[in-house]
Amino acid sequence: MSVSDRTVRVALLGCGTVGAEVVRLLGEQADDLTARVGARIEIVGIAVRRLGRERGPLPVDAGLFTTDALGLVKRDDVDVVVEVVGGIEPARTWLVEALRAGKSVVTANKALLAEDGAALHDAAAEGGADLYYEASVAGAIPLLRPLRESLHGDRITRVTGIVNGTTNFILSSMDATGAGFTEALEEATELGYAEADPTADVDAFDAAAKAAILASLAFHSRVTAADVHREGMTAVTASDVASAKEMGCTIKLLCIAERGPDASGRESVAVRVHPAMIPRSHPLASVGDAFNAVFVEAEAAGQLMFYGRGAGGAPTASAVLGDVVAVARNKLAGTRAASESNYAHLPIRPMGEAMTRYHISLDVADRRGVLATVAGVFAKHEVSIATVRQSGRADDAVLVIVTHGAPDAALAATVEELRGLDIVRSIASVLRVEGGA
Amino acid sequence: MSVSDRTVRVALLGCGTVGAEVVRLLGEQADDLTARVGARIEIVGIAVRRLGRERGPLPVDAGLFTTDALGLVKRDDVDVVVEVVGGIEPARTWLVEALRAGKSVVTANKALLAEDGAALHDAAAEGGADLYYEASVAGAIPLLRPLRESLHGDRITRVTGIVNGTTNFILSSMDATGAGFTEALEEATELGYAEADPTADVDAFDAAAKAAILASLAFHSRVTAADVHREGMTAVTASDVASAKEMGCTIKLLCIAERGPDASGRESVAVRVHPAMIPRSHPLASVGDAFNAVFVEAEAAGQLMFYGRGAGGAPTASAVLGDVVAVARNKLAGTRAASESNYAHLPIRPMGEAMTRYHISLDVADRRGVLATVAGVFAKHEVSIATVRQSGRADDAVLVIVTHGAPDAALAATVEELRGLDIVRSIASVLRVEGGA
Numbered sequence A, B: 001m002s003v004s005d006r007t008v009r010v011a012l013l014g015c016g017t018v019g020a021e022v023v024r025l026l027g028e029q030a031d032d033l034t035a036r037v038g039a040r041i042e043i044v045g046i047a048v049r050r051l052g053r054e055r056g057p058l059p060v061d062a063g064l065f066t067t068d069a070l071g072l073v074k075r076d077d078v079d080v081v082v083e084v085v086g087g088i089e090p091a092r093t094w095l096v097e098a099l100r101a102g103k104s105v106v107t108a109n110k111a112l113l114a115e116d117g118a119a120l121h122d123a124a125a126e127g128g129a130d131l132y133y134e135a136s137v138a139g140a141i142p143l144l145r146p147l148r149e150s151l152h153g154d155r156i157t158r159v160t161g162i163v164n165g166t167t168n169f170i171l172s173s174m175d176a177t178g179a180g181f182t183e184a185l186e187e188a189t190e191l192g193y194a195e196a197d198p199t200a201d202v203d204a205f206d207a208a209a210k211a212a213i214l215a216s217l218a219f220h221s222r223v224t225a226a227d228v229h230r231e232g233m234t235a236v237t238a239s240d241v242a243s244a245k246e247m248g249c250t251i252k253l254l255c256i257a258e259r260g261p262d263a264s265g266r267e268s269v270a271v272r273v274h275p276a277m278i279p280r281s282h283p284l285a286s287v288g289d290a291f292n293a294v295f296v297e298a299e300a301a302g303q304l305m306f307y308g309r310g311a312g313g314a315p316t317a318s319a320v321l322g323d324v325v326a327v328a329r330n331k332l333a334g335t336r337a338a339s340e341s342n343y344a345h346l347p348i349r350p351m352g353e354a355m356t357r358y359h360i361s362l363d364v365a366d367r368r369g370v371l372a373t374v375a376g377v378f379a380k381h382e383v384s385i386a387t388v389r390q391s392g393r394a395d396d397a398v399l400v401i402v403t404h405g406a407p408d409a410a411l412a413a414t415v416e417e418l419r420g421l422d423i424v425r426s427i428a429s430v431l432r433v434e435g436g437a
Helices: A017-028 A030-037 A069-074 A091-100 A110-127 A144-148 A165-177 A181-190 A205-219 A238-246 A313-333 A370-380 A408-420 B017-028 B030-037 B069-074 B091-100 B110-127 B144-148 B165-177 B181-190 B205-219 B238-246 B313-333 B370-380 B408-420
Strands: A007-013 A040-047 A080-083 A104-107 A156-162 A249-261 A267-279 A291-298 A302-309 A355-365 A385-393 A396-403 A424-433 B007-013 B040-047 B080-083 B104-107 B156-162 B249-261 B267-279 B291-298 B302-309 B355-365 B385-393 B396-403 B424-433
Touching (some): A007 A017, A007 A091, A017 A040, A030 A040, A040 A069, A144 B144, A156 A205, A165 A249, A238 A249, A238 A355, A355 A370, A408 A424, B007 B017, B017 B030, B017 B040, B040 B313, B080 B313, B104 B313, B110 B205, B144 B205, B205 B249, B238 B355, B355 B370, B370 B408, B396 B424
Parallel strands (some): A080 A104, B007 B040
Antiparallel strands (some): A355 A424, B156 B249, B156 B291, B355 B396, B355 B424
């Protein structure tokens, strides 16, 4: 693609909260951006669903707006396509069209990347175009570029992230106030942290999409949302949070991607999203409010953490613009960034083979031999117990058991068998424990 | 530079802790690196001070070692020069030679970059070569690349960092155990966190060099170590640490680079390194042990933090290799990264004009009117008081005063005048307060 007259021409698809902020910042920081890029960055068209909607005072000509996104993408005078619409279609059609034609793409579309990133990467390779998507995971935090560039001299072993601000706000609030899930969700909705329909957040669809993107980058393999074991956090109770506190832990909705051997000893990747206890001393534990953070473990680098705002118009626009600057520089230099790195082709290890630890609270009959019986069930499934705490009252008692690491399937089977014992009155809570507690 | 037979040939200058780890990792991860870069990375020479020194079992031919670093740099078959020797000369001569000849340079040399980065950047521009130095600040943490790339669509307002692991270990230990500086330093020395001569660390020369590098990148201006106001942390006492605790704070050695107007209203940069109290709720407060972390505030992105190991052979080598992968890719693509961004040319604001807050403990005579007299001194210097705590016993009292933000010169003048009052028996401690406490 030629870049005419030292101007990089951008087509913007979508002008909601993030899009409007991109427009505003491009105007406000025009001189700085020109100095940094060595060329003007100019918006040549903005595709929206409906014209004439009130969008506040944006520093662009009203004539730039169009409802024909595909037509805008196809225009010869477009160098870079920025997509902040979201969803699978029609975004995929637009971006594939742009990339095949050699236009660079900057997108915040985590759902599309997680479901069919392959379509985009393949189109980028075909068209020799750049595909950047920093804003798709953990909003403003410069995270994907470190993963796809800075850490390429190292071997990442594990990525553990708090990548959904809504659920982190809810869990932080439950931890701080002792509130239950429903109450904390209501507060989050009132404050604008949760949407009217919070399903994507609380059932962890959002976090699972981000987990797939992170796993793909960290392990040089294609991982999709369908590969991610997903458990939401609606079942976390005030009593779970209290149990975590007693253990010196807090509960977070974590996305975890790790490499390791599968049952046959073959190197593989396990990716999962679920609520888990982590010790308060862990750097992720103090990530409060709606903040995001991603903890990365690599063989040589050791432990790293990236922290910041995961959502919001301005933070997301910051990430989008950082990408726009990068692809604009590449355009001007007549080059492109390193393409998708998926050479490792690591297979996905099923959740049952992921090594996890469980924290289990049992209401049991206070009879002689109960602990022996319970311990026998763990032993039968080859699950080793780390700690047991027993508090008895009258004729019932509570057993709190924390295991050592074991395959998740063995732990789940242990819980199932415990549930069937007549000395177990109920299983008060089962939570995974992460972060080396 | 041509890259022969899809091999990128590296000259390594220095083979101490970091250099040996670079050699080891290049060998161990050779296949992965080849897959990521699209070419083999091969060490073609290693310059050392003395041959024949025991270096452990390194996966390279003994014939690669040479004492002629300059000769090695000048060899036609060298594409990339990696420098892990440190110090100003002869490193500067070697690197300028390499860059002018179009060879890419990866260096961890913070002292050289902070004292005369201009010589390196100018030579890189002249030779059309890449200059990468991720390992020079905060070791393994991918930080400089986010600053020089990811955040280029945003305007950074402030960078606050814990960038020296030795002093953070000492201060964390003082905070945890109540030990004094000398005792904590001894412990750090025994554990290998402090060198036999700890001057560069405890007198903050190391942190000041890193502050200059961070400020240059964050504010698109050339900042050198000489521009950094530097105060070491040897004067921090156990009693200061205890005072901080009472305030809900901890003491950290911080490097702070911020933009803002100078006395005449002109946009400028202030860069300083000194110990300061920060509230325990601040993300930097929980950075313990010898870890590093850098907190970045930007207009659109908001608050970001980068956390990880700041030193050590493997962590530093991880950063070096990430840079090697980047420059190797650029070589193969026949391109180079964006060059130095110093277009803003912001002037340095002197320390006296930096806006800071003080925490001052005074031993005063317990007489009527003491507080009025003391408050009058603050008012005279136009320093506004945020909180006063007074605890009296017999005929003396302790006044603990925390100010609002004011020019550092006004605060320093206030302290000087307080020192001269006859009702002030002694000034027990003066510490700056950062992080919005």
